[in-house]
Amino acid sequence: MRSARDSKAKGRGIRQSMSDLHTWAGLLAGWILYAMFLTGTVSYFKDETSQWMRPEQAQQRDMPDAALVAQRVVETLGKIAAGSTQWSFALPDERTSVIDSFWRTPGASKGKRAFESARFDPVTGERTTARETLGGEFFYRFHFQFYYMPVLWGRWLAGLCAMFMLVAIVSGVITHKKIFVDFFTFRWGKGQRSWLDAHNALSVFGLPFHAMITYTGLVTLMAMYMPWGAQTAFRTPAERAAMTSQLSAFIQPRESSGQNAPLAPVDAMVREAQARWGRDKVGRVTITNPGDSTARVAVSRGEASRVSMSPQYMLFDGVTGKLIEVKDSVGGAAETRGVLYALHLGRFSDMQLRWLYFIVSLAGTAMVGTGLVMWTVKRRQKLADPARPYVGFWLVERLNIASIAGLSIAMTSFLWGNRLLPLGIAARDDAEVNVFFAMWGATLLYAFVRPARRAWIELLWLATAMLAFVPALNALTTNRPLWRSIAQGDWVFAGFDLMMWAFALLHAALAIRVTRHRPRTKPVGKRIAARAVMPEREKESA
Amino acid sequence: MSALVRHGPLVSRIVAAIFGGYALAALASVAALALPMSKPQAVLTGMLVSFVVYVCAVIWVFAVRSARRAWSGLAFIAVPLLMAAWTVWPGGHVS
Numbered sequence: 217m218r219s220a221r222d223s224k225a226k227g228r229g230i231r232q233s234m235s236d237l238h239t240w241a242g243l244l245a246g247w248i249l250y251a252m253f254l255t256g257t258v259s260y261f262k263d264e265t266s267q268w269m270r271p272e273q274a275q276q277r278d279m280p281d282a283a284l285v286a287q288r289v290v291e292t293l294g295k296i297a298a299g300s301t302q303w304s305f306a307l308p309d310e311r312t313s314v315i316d317s318f319w320r321t322p323g324a325s326k327g328k329r330a331f332e333s334a335r336f337d338p339v340t341g342e343r344t345t346a347r348e349t350l351g352g353e354f355f356y357r358f359h360f361q362f363y364y365m366p367v368l369w370g371r372w373l374a375g376l377c378a379m380f381m382l383v384a385i386v387s388g389v390i391t392h393k394k395i396f397v398d399f400f401t402f403r404w405g406k407g408q409r410s411w412l413d414a415h416n417a418l419s420v421f422g423l424p425f426h427a428m429i430t431y432t433g434l435v436t437l438m439a440m441y442m443p444w445g446a447q448t449a450f451r452t453p454a455e456r457a458a459m460t461s462q463l464s465a466f467i468q469p470r471e472s473s474g475q476n477a478p479l480a481p482v483d484a485m486v487r488e489a490q491a492r493w494g495r496d497k498v499g500r501v502t503i504t505n506p507g508d509s510t511a512r513v514a515v516s517r518g519e520a521s522r523v524s525m526s527p528q529y530m531l532f533d534g535v536t537g538k539l540i541e542v543k544d545s546v547g548g549a550a551e552t553r554g555v556l557y558a559l560h561l562g563r564f565s566d567m568q569l570r571w572l573y574f575i576v577s578l579a580g581t582a583m584v585g586t587g588l589v590m591w592t593v594k595r596r597q598k599l600a601d602p603a604r605p606y607v608g609f610w611l612v613e614r615l616n617i618a619s620i621a622g623l624s625i626a627m628t629s630f631l632w633g634n635r636l637l638p639l640g641i642a643a644r645d646d647a648e649v650n651v652f653f654a655m656w657g658a659t660l661l662y663a664f665v666r667p668a669r670r671a672w673i674e675l676l677w678l679a680t681a682m683l684a685f686v687p688a689l690n691a692l693t694t695n696r697p698l699w700r701s702i703a704q705g706d707w708v709f710a711g712f713d714l715m716m717w718a719f720a721l722l723h724a725a726l727a728i729r730v731t732r733h734r735p736r737t738k739p740v741g742k743r744i745a746a747r748a749v750m751p752e753r754e755k756e757s758a
Numbered sequence: 759m760s761a762l763v764r765h766g767p768l769v770s771r772i773v774a775a776i777f778g779g780y781a782l783a784a785l786a787s788v789a790a791l792a793l794p795m796s797k798p799q800a801v802l803t804g805m806l807v808s809f810v811v812y813v814c815a816v817i818w819v820f821a822v823r824s825a826r827r828a829w830s831g832l833a834f835i836a837v838p839l840l841m842a843a844w845t846v847w848p849g850g851h852v853s
Contacts, residue, residue, distance in 0.1 A: 230821050237820045382809070383816045390817070431809060438805040445787040445804040448846065449797045459798045549795070549802035556806075 231391055238387040242587050243612070245380035247619040250584045252374060254623060256359040256429075257577040258352070260562055260570055263311035265352030268712040269634045271694040272346040273337070275706045276313035280338045282498045283490060287483035288341025289315055294479070294506070296334070299323065301469040304502040307486075308338045309520055314346070320469070348644040349634055354652075355627070360437070363649060368440075374433075375441050381430045388419065408593050415586040418579050425576045426583065432560035435553060439463070462550035465516035465527035465543070469504035477509040480537030488539065489515040489530050497521045503534060511535055519563040526554025588616050614663040614671075621675035622659030624723060628682040629655035631716075635686075635693045669730065676727035683720035687713035770825040778832045779815035782839070783808040789842035 242249075258265065267273065285307060293303045297319040305317030318333035337344045350357075357363075361370035419426065434441065450456045457468070482501065489498045499518035505511045511534025519525065531541040546554065558564055562573045592613050599605050605613070633651035637644055663671045690713060691697030701709035790804030791797070815835075819828040 233820050234817070237817075379809070379812060379816075382813050386813055386817055387820070434809045435806065438809070442784060442787045442805045442808045444784045445791055445801040448788050448843075448848065449791050449801050451848070455797070459801065462798050462802070547796060547799040547802075549799040549806065553802055553806060 234387040234390040238384050238391050239591065241380045241387065242384040242584075243591050245377040245384075246584055246588045246591075247615050248373070248377045249381055250581065250588065250619050251623055252359050252377060253577065253581040253584055255355040255627070257574060257581055258627070259356040259359060260565075260574045260577065262352035262356050264708050264712060265355070266349075267311075267313060267351075267708050268690075269349045269351040269631070270314065270344070270346035271690075271696050271709075273313055273344060275704070275708070276308065276338075279310065279496050280308060282307045282496065283483040283486040285315065285338045285341070286486045286501050287481065288338075289317065289336050290479065290482045290501075290503070290506075292336060292341045292343075293317065293319065293503075297322070297332070298507065300506070301472065302502070302504050303506060304466065304500065305336070306500050307498055307518075309496065309499075309518060313338065314344050347634070347639055349648055350645045354630065354649060360433070363653070371437055371440060375437060378430055378433045382427075382434070385419075385423075385427050385430060389423070392416065392420075408590070408597070411586060411590045411593050415583060415590055418583040418586060422576045422579045422583065426580050428559060429577065429580065432556045435556045436560055438553070461527065461543070462546045463527065463553070465500070465502070465514055465529040467502055467504055467512060467514045467529075467531070470510055470512075472505045472508040473510050475509040476507060477511065477535045479503070479506050479511055479534050480513075480532070482513060484537055485513055485515055485530070485532045485539075488532075489517070492530065492542075493517050493521065506534065509535055512540075519558070519561070521564070523558045523564045524551065524554040525557040525561065526551050585620050588612075588620070592616065613668050614660075617663035617668065617671050617675060618656070618660035621672060621679060622656055622663065624679040624719075625659050625675060625682060626652050626656035628679060628686065631686055632682065632689060635689045672730045673727055676723050676730065680720050680723040680727060683716050683723060686716040767825040771819050771828055774825065774828045774832060775816040775819040778829065779812045779819065782815045782832055782836055783812035785836060785839045785843055786811040788846065789839040791846040792842040 286305075289305050290303075293300075293305075297303055299322035300319040301322075302320040303317065304319065305315050306312070308315060315336040315338055316333070317336060318331045321330060321332050335344045335346070336342060360374045361367050362373065363370075365373075439446065446456075446459060450459060460468075482503070486498055486501065497518045497520070498515060500516045502514045502516070503511065513532040513534045514529045515532070516527065516529035522528075526546045528544050529542075530539060531543065532538065533540055545551070562570065565573060592609065595609055596602060596605075599609065630648055630652040633648040637647050637651070641647060659675055662675065666674065687698050690709075696706070696709050698710060698713045701707075701713065787801075787804035787808040790807060791800045793800045793803060795803070815832060818831050822828050822831060
């Protein structure tokens with residue numbers, strides 16, 4: 217960047233080049249980035265979303281004892297996953313009331329699924345009877361690997377978009393010379409100028425966060441994006457294993473001996489871990505070669521109690537139950553990576569910090585959204601005939617509508633699907649996802665056929681109505697309506713319902729602003745309509 | 759044909775930014791192996807740094823006067839990185 221500044225006086229001006237770079241990098245990746253940002257933002261409440269989407273799973277009033285839960289789950293796995301070489305399950309914490317577990321499919325050959333998964337009830341240790349749903353996990357997975365495409369492709373696409381984002385951030389900062397002064401400047405009601413100010417305010421307000429979240433997003437998958445160093449340095453499986461142990465507590469199965477040996481009590485091992493880290497600070501149990509004389513049990517530390525994702529675990533002999541190794545530190549670079557990773561996920565956050573994450577991340581979403589809309593606002597004034605824009609303008613405008621207003625509708629439809637799809641149908645979890653994409657596709661078609669301004673208004677109102685109706689839908693289809701949740705102090709359910717209304721208000725405000733806005737035929741005169749307060753995707757017009 | 763002449767430099771810059779930038783970042787991540795630290799830590803350091811290199815490369819490519827300069831700048835940085843990477847390349851060094 218220093219070298220970039222050196223060439224300042226030359227050519228057509230660095231600021232202009234950077235502005236163009238910012239515009240085009242932002243636009244090309246913008247629609248995907250908006251979706252990544254919004255689904256990523258709601259993922260800060262992934263566990264709460266999952267709870268709401270499994271209403272059959274009772275509210276967890278007290279944290280169950282991790283040691284007892286672990287032992288129950290191990291007994292269940294012994295029945296349903298016998299012969300598997302690897303079991304793994306997360307223990308419940310304050311935010312999750314079900315146990316996600318997966319295991320290597322016994323005798324899985326090529327072409328078969330290598331892992332199976334199930335969710336267990338911590339109280340019984342048996343499979344939960346709650347409805348089949350991906351829950352908040354869907355939004356979380358979607359935000360870095362999308363859907364309907366191979367996971368690897370999705371992750372590469374997400375990485376490419378994240379790189380575009382990082383370039384857009386840096387070039388945006390260079391473009392914006394008075395970044396500090398302009399933060400305190402907001403020119404109301406000046407059309408494009410106000411859009412720019414809103415975009416700037418949202419960007420600058422969250423700049424450290426936006427830069428951090430984009431870079432750390434790349435860090436979470438860096439071994440995939442930049443494998444060359446590892447490929448050059450490591451020649452043997454042992455070297456690769458040494459590297460993996462710097463990154464993950466997920467121990468790999470060794471060659472089994474074939475000699476049967478019963479698994480030692482896992483609750484005793486979890487107790488040792490509790491003594492070390494605290495009663496509710498145990499995160500995950502991974503068992504390799506259970507039932508074999510080479511069994512190993514790794515009990516790892518939870519993610520909530522420290523700002524790092526680097527592995528910390530206690531390794532036990534699965535037959536004698538003796539502690540073999542305590543892994544509590546990794547190298548400097550690995551720890552740096554662990555901290556960056558944790559900063560991205562924010563799982564260490566308490567409630568207040570989690571809300572801050574959510575709000576700043578929402579500002580980031582709005583930054584992308586206002587940027588996308590600004591591209592059209594800026595160019596509309598120069599259109600020869602606003603009723604007949606050139607095809608690029610037309611396409612950007614319609615894609616903006618579908619990716620911004622349409623995504624809200626699609627995400628809300630996912631919740632509707634969760635409440636309305638019959639409980640007994642096969643692959644119900646996939647059906648919910650299909651509802652999401654079907655509705656998203658429908659909004660795109662709608663945006664293509666309606667006049668742009670009408671499409672904005674109508675889709676924003678539809679999103680408002682659908683969001684506002686979610687608590688009613690919940691009250692009608694479950695026995696956990698809002699009033700009961702509040703009376704019982706169930707703030708996950710009550711909070712979720714109330715947030716739906718908050719989002720409905722936001723969308724209504726946007727819809728009203730678009731309705732009130734009168735597009736100017738000439739760039740003169742002041743309109744009150746530009747009095748932007750929030751994300752403001754509104755002032756779109758045909 | 760005239761479109762190619764007109765857009766050639768821009769296309770060249772885009773290729774330099776996306777692929778040249780990635781190549782430089784990848785090279786930097788390998789060159790990091792020459793750092794005086796254990797192999798896993800050097801590998802991870804290289805990965806962490808590579809994205810910063812990538813971004814700087816892209817900014818450079820679009821900041822300079824011409825596409826030719828953009829490429830030569832990337833090449834200029836690549837030389838010391840290549841030398842560092844050479845020392846750690848399997849079979850690349852004498853020892």
